[in-house]
Amino acid sequence: QVQLVESGGGLVQPGGSLRLSCAASGFTFNWYGIGWFRQAPGKEREGVSCITHNDNTTYYEDFVKGRFTISRDDAKNTVYLQMDNLKPEDTAVYYCAAGGCFRYMISSEYEYWGQGTQVTVSS
Numbered sequence: 001q002v003q004l005v006e007s008g009g010g011l012v013q014p015g016g017s018l019r020l021s022c023a024a025s026g027f028t029f030n031w032y033g034i035g036w037f038r039q040a041p042g043k044e045r046e047g048v049s050c051i052t053h054n055d056n057t058t059y060y061e062d063f064v065k066g067r068f069t070i071s072r073d074d075a076k077n078t079v080y081l082q083m084d085n086l087k088p089e090d091t092a093v094y095y096c097a098a099g100g101c102f103r104y105m106i107s108s109e110y111e112y113w114g115q116g117t118q119v120t121v122s123s
Contacts, residue, residue, distance in 0.1 A: 033100055
């Protein structure tokens with residue numbers, strides 16, 4: 001049974017930090033790129049960052065560059081998203097997904113999805 005389970009979300013003040021985790025099981029983790037997407041209320045889901053499976057190349061959307069860092073630990077079947085200097089506009093449900101990681105993140109390139117974790121940035 002394929003599972004992607006996100007954790008680490010919560011409420012944080014502007015300028016604060018959170019680290020999201022995505023724990024995978026039920027498929028060959030190191031064959032897949034892993035991406036993080038987010039969806040804010042009333043908005044479409046958008047890509048945030050992804051990491052490839054072969055050489056750990058990383059991609060970031062412009063609105064998180066310099067603030068978010070993606071990494072993976074294949075021994076633990078886990079991907080992390082370190083989020084620093086958070087802004088209110090980062091408030092969203094964050095999803096991890098397994099599939100093809102490319103410079104332009106497209107949902108249809110991802111085969112497996114988690115249920116999401118809520119991130120709220122507010123004072």
